[in-house]
Amino acid sequence: MEPTLRLVAITNCPAGIAHTYMVAEALEQKARALGHTIKVETQGSSGVENRLTAQDIADADYVILATGRGLSADDRARFAGKQVYEIAISQALKNIDQIFTQLPTHSHRFAADSGVKLGQQEVQQGSVMSHLMAGVSAALPFVIGGGILVAIANMLVQLGLPYTDMAKGAPSFTWIVESIGYLGFTFMIPIMGAYIALSIADKPAFAPAFLVCYLANDKGLLGTQSGAGFLGAVVLGLAIGYFVLWFRKIKLGKALQPLLGSMLIPFVTLFIFGVLTYYVIGPLMSDVMGGLLHFLNTIPPSMKLGAAFLVGAMLAFDMGGPINKTAWFFCFSLLEKHIYDWYAIVGVVTLMPPMAAGIATYITPKLFTQQEKAAASSAIVVGATVATEPAIPYALAAPLPMITANTLSGGITGMLVIAFGIKRLAPGLGIFDPLIGLMSPAGSFYLVLGIGLVMNIALIIILKGVWMKRKAARPELIHEQ
Structure with missing residues (x-):
């Protein structure tokens, strides 16, 4: 009879909607059927659920990582020294039996600085697509929440409630709900860019990417006909992410090194990319986005x-x-x-x-x-x-x-x-x-x-x-x- 194992696992997928939870449920059911105990942390569109504690990880005989968008540096550090079994989440459902039979033979001791190599996964960890999907996953709650509010406002108007904007005096309730909803669409772009940069270079890249992507979509400040849109978020998120990744490698000595991530990187990155965006990237991306929109609106x-x-x-x-x-x-x-x-x-x-x-x-x-x-x-x-x-x-x-x-x-x-x-x-x-x-x-x-x-x-x-x-x-x- 097989010995009872104590297992922990993490599941995530690029969109964080379906595979994340389906694989978690499959792992739990299979572990119970085999008499093992398991706790699965899901990193889905609603955030981290059932988070593994340090004690959970310490007590575990094996760690199962079924991922589609990789792990952050902080997550990798949690499993340093543990026996880890890695599989692409796209392969996990059809190979659920294999996962448990291969734990003793295909697990390896995890190092904190090791990348997560997932073979034939759909979105390879560290690839440009994995960073883009990290941005999309973060933007989803903004556009979902905002879209539902806009839809509710439209339904209320159709039911006969008044619609009055602020320019005509006291705004109506429907206008307020719709305006709050459109905030989700406004901020989905800077959030997307910020999380793309975060996926590449971690926390020091987040604030400058968010602010610069917001700037790139502010038509009033830039004086352009269109914002940079998702193209701006992609270009700026990737550019800032890789710039910060390089910047973090600079050695400044013991006195200044602690200030690198918290002050120097955000300040220098924001200054460089803020100026570049205002004079060059913002107008250029605005023209490209404007051309794309014109094409989509006039396509035969x-x-x-x-x-x-x-x-x-x-x-x-x-x-x-x-x-x-x-x-x-x-x-x-x-x-x-x-x-x-x-x-x-x-x-x-x-x-x-x-x-x-x-x-x-x-x-x-x-x-x-x-x-x-x-x-x-x-x-x-x-x-x-x-x-x-x-x-x-x-x-x-x-x-x-x-x-x-x-x-x-x-x-x-x-x-x-x-x-x-x-x-x-x-x-x-x-x-x-x-x-x-x-x-x-x-x-x-x-x-x-x-x-x-x-x-x-x-x-x-x-x-x-x-x-x-x-x-x-x-x-x-x-x-x-």
């Missing part, structure tokens, strides 16, 4: 539909992977400029792969394994609230038919979203978005989602049926399920 309908097909196909292709995240980041970043139709594609297409797979399982159960049938209801429910990851096990079992079905239906649905003029104010609750005012018009949303699901389900049944017949005829051509 045929080209816009083609771009919408591409975005929808990318979102559905790898279900939370790097291609999905690239398309998601583009659509999400336009919210700050009050361009909502591209993010509506995200709000429809990302629902489809898990819901379609789950529904198809009920319609044609003979095409799916017992394990896939057991997960069908969960895939439908979780998928309906914009977590695409439950579709991954279905795609892994039959990559060619499932990914083809998802990608084709996602692309066509992206075109329908644009054609029907659907808009989405902020991330929300998937199929419930129209009910809380985040997605409109509601009728068009449900119609397009319905059409997309029918297409996706039909393609899954047809393509997987063909795939299964071919597999039965020539099993050597296709990996066993």
Whole structure:
């Protein structure tokens, strides 16, 4: 009989929404089944939950790190000297049994200054994409909270409440709620830039990046037609992060070294990049952003539909992977400029792969394994609230038919979203978005989602049926399920 182990774990993923919590639950269930004790710290979109104490870590026989955006220097220091098992969070769900069997053989003693190497993970720790996703993860609560408040204000106006801004005297309640909501959109950009820099160079980079990114989006102060937008946050966040990373290596002697991080780095960085932003970077990024906005607003309908097909196909292709995240980041970043139709594609297409797979399982159960049938209801429910990851096990079992079905239906649905003029104010609750005012018009949303699901389900049944017949005829051509 295996000895009882005391385990601790950390889970995080770039967006901090789905994988973080799904893997944590899977680890807890598997540990209990094996008779082990485990405590899992989740680093998700709502912050750190179930935080591991120093005593938890000290008492642990092994540490499991299932991460998608790496660990901060402070986190790495917590596990110095412990036996650590590392795995990409994208690989954890399908290899949950392997994690526990490999603990004695694949764990290594952790050094505080060692990087977290995760092999074939979607977003490699220390990569530019990992830093960008750290910024997006921090900006999400700003745009979600702000978007819901704006939606509530709009709903109140539609119900007949007055809307009066400050220029006309005492502002109305609806105007106040809407204005507070738009603060979320205003600050999502400096927060994004600040957390990109923080991800690269830790705390000394945070304040200068925040202030400079705010400056880059202040049209009044810069005297420009447009703020630098998300492009400014990306450029300045990365530039300041890597500058501070270099700056921190300077040795000033025992007397001045303590002042480096708290005073010298923020002051020098803010001065250099503040001046550069005012005279050069801000106006340049403003012109680029203005050109992009002009292009998006004047793009011919045929080209816009083609771009919408591409975005929808990318979102559905790898279900939370790097291609999905690239398309998601583009659509999400336009919210700050009050361009909502591209993010509506995200709000429809990302629902489809898990819901379609789950529904198809009920319609044609003979095409799916017992394990896939057991997960069908969960895939439908979780998928309906914009977590695409439950579709991954279905795609892994039959990559060619499932990914083809998802990608084709996602692309066509992206075109329908644009054609029907659907808009989405902020991330929300998937199929419930129209009910809380985040997605409109509601009728068009449900119609397009319905059409997309029918297409996706039909393609899954047809393509997987063909795939299964071919597999039965020539099993050597296709990996066993």
